[in-house]
Amino acid sequence: MAAFWAQLKKYMRRYPLLVLVTLVAALAVGFTTALANYNMITVRASVLNVRQGPGLSYNVMAQVSAGQHYTILDQRNDWYQIRLDNNRIGWVASWLVDNTEVSQATNRVGLVTVNEANIRQSADTSAPVVGTAKSGQKVTILYQANGWSQVLVNNSAGWMRNDTLKMTDEVASTVQTNGGGATQVSQTAIKTVTTQQTAYLRSGPSDSSSVVTSLAANTTLTYRETTGQWYQVETKNGQKGYVASWLVSLSANDTAAKTVPTKLSEATIMLDPGHGGSDSGAIANDGTGFEKKYTLETAKIVANSLRAAGAKVILTRTTDTFVDLAPRAAMSNKDGVDAYISIHFDSAPTANQASGFTTYYYNSGKDLRLAKSLSSALGSTLPLTNKGVAYGNFEVLRDNAEPSVLLELGYINNDTDYKEIRSTDYQQQAANAITQGLLKYFQ
Ligand SMILES: [Zn+2]
Missing domain, CATH: 2.30.30.40 (SH3 Domains)
Structure with missing residues (x-):
């Protein structure tokens, strides 16, 4: 070691700047590796x-x-x-x-050194800002690379520039980044933008921003978000930038998901128990059976069944509360779910007039394959009559950018149907059928 220091002194005299830069670089690399291990x-x-x-x-x-x-x-x-x-x-x-290693790790704590430091979605100054941190605030540092720190603030992960942070000797005893605690910002990564003519990819959302590259007509880009009249996009080889919205067409929803082999276990499914709170929905002939009660009971059983199959499940409501229609569709769009299933029970103008279950879709391009898959599975499982697949102009489907269907799983004002609707057996059969239908759909 003494020889090393003697040697270093000699070099220091001869090449002071080079030695300093090398030492700083060595420390930085060491630190990055140490964090990455956690x-x-x-x-x-x-x-x-x-x-x-x-x-x-x-x-x-x-x-x-x-x-x-x-x-x-x-x-x-x-x-x-x-x-x-x-x-x-x-x-x-x-x-x-x-990611138990993460949750049990002793990650370092950083102290925010500037006022209103931006927390961004990725390690890039042009990435969307997902939050800010105040001077003196402490953040858990998950990872550092290339001048950026991946930090955890209020259970959300984001990126901050290293020059907005000071490392402390403190360690964060617990870090939660598991499942639900994950980030953040909704991005329907499956939307694409196609250039209608030659266009420039620019570094910012304006004609005066520098040109990143030139795009040929009919180039497909991944859509990120809209800023004014500009779309933030990413090219196939990972170049990020902005294109003018008037030079491109934005896909309503790319159906690429359906052309590649997938698995239900990788999918995020949103279940939407109809009605709730002050909106009781349709009422059984006994005058006391409310649709809102059975939609929630059924949705919870379906959720268990889908979770057992490995899927990630989100419910639009989990209690007897009123949720308006627009926010239900908005939740689906925000989370960019892979399938959205609204659960209802029908009602006919007069008691015992109609019976059976129906699967509704709105957009044939986006929803029909899902509707057919679910209808077929329900038809081979449920004891009631399958009334098949039908077009339905429902707001939760109409405003939904993701593949979505609405199930009317029997007539609540039909005594035979109602006996099934209120039974756990029937609800479980519906759950099994929906799971089977989705397994086929995601194949
Ligand atoms: Zn309903």
């Missing part, structure tokens, strides 16, 4: 797809097996970006992996 996932599913982007619409680039460990590089839409052994980078569904 920030791992363990694969829980027996075989897990690694995708090119954070969602089902992206192609599978590799598969990894249970028990393997990977470093988390980024987090988006409840998907983790990981580095594979061959140094390739891909994305996995966060709910299919354990």
